[in-house]
Amino acid sequence: MSPSRRLATLPCGRRSKWVVLALWLVLLVVAGPLAGKLTDAEDNQASSWLPGNAESTQVLTEQRAFQPVDTAQAVVVYERPGGITPADKVEAARDAAAFASTPHVLGQVVGPVESADGQALQTIVPIDIGTGGWQDLRPAVDSLRDTAAADSLGMTTHVTGPAGIGADQAEAFAGIDSTLLAATVSVVIILLLLTYRSPVLWVLPLFSAAGALVVSQAVIYLLAEHSGLTVNAQSAGILIVLVLGAGTDYALLLTARYREELRRHEDRHEAMAFALHRAGPAILASSATVVASMLCLLIAEMNSTSGLGPVCAIGVVVALAAMTTLLPALLVIVGRWVFWPVKPAFGTPEPTRTGRWAHVGAWIGQRPRKVWIGTSLALAACCVGLVSLNVTGLSTAGTFTGKPDSVVGQEVLEQHFPAGTGAPLTVISTAAEAEAVRAATLATAGVASASMPRTHEGEALFQATLADPPDSPAAEKTVDRVRDAVHAVPGADAKVGGSTAVILDAGRAATADNRAIIPLVLGVVLVILALLLRALTAPLVLVATVVLSYAAALGISAFFFEHVFHFEGVDHAFPLFVFVFLVALGIDYNIFLMTRVREESAHRGTRAGAVAGLAATGGVITSAGLILASTFAVLGTLPVVGFAEIGFAVALGVLLDTLVVRSVLVTAVTMDLDRHMWWPSKLARQVPPPKEELARQL
Structure with missing residues (x-):
């Protein structure tokens, strides 16, 4: 044995x-x-x-010297379209005093501050993030919402800002x-x-x-x-x-x-x-x-x-x-x-020998070249949708499938206050050059205001409010301009962080990851397939079909995201996540099919082996694909757009792999290439059976 x-x-x-x-x-x-x-x-x-x-990550670390505990700002916004009354101001001031004693609130509560148009008030409340991240924001933000709404005298109230958004994200992931x-x-x-x-x-x-x-x-x-x-x-x-x-x-x-x-x-x-x-x-x-x-x-x-x-x-x-x-x-x-x-x-x-997939294999065997060319063209047509795939990231509102309170509050805030209020940039520099750095920041287009610097052990920190919404492309461009300006101040060693800088840095890092990891995964998969199948032609063909399937899945998904689900775009990391899951899991079905085809080809010949392999594995591959696609589709039940998009695209890609690519395209290409599929192994030198025998087997 x-x-x-x-x-x-x-x-x-x-x-x-x-x-x-x-x-x-x-x-x-x-x-x-x-x-x-x-x-x-x-x-x-x-x-x-x-x-x-x-x-932005370095700023998160270094700002702990000024405040040892990480905080996130909640912005409580009050609105009365007819104009804020003196009683409204008294009530908002009473709320601000109550906010200061709310659990997890840490630091000075600022406000209420009236908007220039006299129709809104805002109060900024710093909340201790704690070790639990966004989960620790929920109880504090819930308390702020209850307090603000308890007696608002007819005003509408919302809690937004990084803390409000984080709490709603925690709720979505709860x-x-x-x-x-x-x-x-x-x-x-x-x-x-x-x-x-x-x-x-x-x-x-x-x-x-x-x-x-x-x-x-x-x-x-x-x-x-x-x-x-x-x-x-x-x-x-x-x-x-x-x-x-x-x-x-x-x-x-x-x-x-x-x-x-x-x-x-x-x-x-x-x-x-x-x-x-x-x-x-x-x-x-x-x-x-x-x-x-x-x-x-x-x-x-x-x-x-x-x-x-x-x-x-x-x-x-x-x-x-x-x-x-x-x-x-x-x-x-x-x-x-x-x-x-x-x-x-x-x-x-064995019933699979004469089952549905055996008949499909026999049908493909009569016209393999026409089948794989036609299937490839159909998949290529699906790839056209890639031109509308908007890989520019998601705004705060775009990350939720619904419209939570923080998103509504952000919209109200942008109507009455500088759009970047509640999510300022954080700038850290040497204390000696702090005023020069602040002046350079204020002189930058897109910056509405900047606080006075605070110093600690030779370093200084101040915050700058942006004129544009913090999750907008315009705000991201402002971050680049601010960085260029403060980096040019001699001896300042300035760094720019904050919510908008985090969004910008995360998007660029995700784009770099896409360029580095996708080719690496393809190379790893190619090596594993070559070792398993002891050939070069087959792995190259299989990887090519996986890439085609991936592109088709993204193209179809882009159409649904834009015209059916009305999502504003996709996250920067979306192409990488979908690629890794689709390629890694799609190759599963290639392996299930082709190892059986190789086993059957050793004593039947490649064309008959392809039919036998499809007959034996077609049913199980279909069942496996339906189960895997359904499990990933479950991600769509979450109220988070990123998860819904990944779940939809992976589920769709798995179904394409299962029902079209593996069962039809790969089988047809294998039959057309015949023994050359196994080059340079000894199966590539196998003498094909006579046409009469092959016709009988098919």
Whole structure:
């Protein structure tokens, strides 16, 4: 017995299966409480999202010398279109006194200040961000809203500014883990029931995937607590979708191969050993591709992106372990009855050999060149939508699918006060050159005002209010002009930060990450495919189809974002996230299909092998794609545009991969290239069967 065969028997041996089950049960008992603590270990402070070496990030760090505790400004805005009355001013002043004693409010409350048009008042309240990031803003902002609205004398009141926006973002992310988990599990159960057509079989893959999620969350929690791994709400949410989706994919592939082997082997232990031996390399290569792609994110400048890589990689590794040890043990323990009502009896024919996908393969085999050219042209036409993909970032209002109070308040604030009020720039320089830096800032177009500098141990800090909305392109251009101006002051060592600078730096870092990581992921995937398939032509073809599928998915998504969902644009990191998930997961289906095609081609010839491979894997690839697409579509249930866009684009791309690219385009290209698909391996030198024999096989 070969080493790989011997290894494949370990999870499904007559005695070892019980050992595997016992080990996993002990692991789950230990991991359960730790997994529940992951939310507490999340770091949602600004520094966990921003590029580590950006100027705005440096300002966030250095300004702690002036105020040791991080704060965010809440702007309470009162409006009366007919004009503010003296009673309104008294009430707003009474509110300001109450704000000062609100929990988490730290520092001096400024205001109320009346607008130039006499129709609005504003009060600025500094709030302690604390160690919990935006989550610590919610109770304070909720208290401010309750106080301001309690007796507003007919005025409309809103809480906006960085603190108000952060609190509404925290509200949007509230319960994200439980919401995603419940929705994803529901989707997986429904689709597994439809796939297996068995009332009990779905329990085993779902239990195994859920176990993988619990263990991966426990491992990530331990690393976050003791090894400095950064986890935030974004990475924790995507982890749930990825582990359940990818884990279920691996389960479908293994279960489908096990069902085949049960028809060939009377002993279920032997059938599972063969299934693991034959499907294991594809599952291993698939997970290795995802893990390697995720680890490529480590080179990202954006901390939120670089932190996502290891979190997702850990999840996929644990999912691989669960699906190649726990699931096989469970399937062998319960026996054939779990497939009821259609149990795969020993000696019965494999239905996929004459099923729907066998007919599709035969149809493609009659005209492979026409099929792949036509399919490629159709996908290329979908890519036209890329010209309207607006990768310029999202404004504050554009980040929400709805219109929370902070967005309404920001609009009111911009009508009556300088647009940058409540989200000023923060400028730090040497104390000796502070006045020169302030003068240079005030002389810059787009700056409305600047506070007096505060000094501390040879450094100075002041804030500058912008004339334009802080999340607008005009404000970002002002940041560049201010930086140019203050950097030119000799000996000042000036740095410019603040909300607008953060948006600007994050967008530029994300764009740089796109340029660096996308080619790297393509190279890694190409190498893995070449090693797996022992060829060069096939990997190049497969990578090309993945890129085409990705571009088509973005093109279609751009149309829906603009004309159906009416989103204002996409985040700068959107192309990278969609690319990594689509390429890493889309390659899964390439691997599932082409490893089987290669196996069949060795004794049938490539064209007949392509038909046989599609017949054997078409059903499981379709089911896996539907499940994975549905799990990512669950992201669209969150009231956050960025998540909704990623979920939609990835779900659409996975469906294109499953139903069009893998099943039709790749199969047609393989048939057309025939044995040359495997160049330079020995399969490329295989003598094709006579036309009569090939026609009979097809």
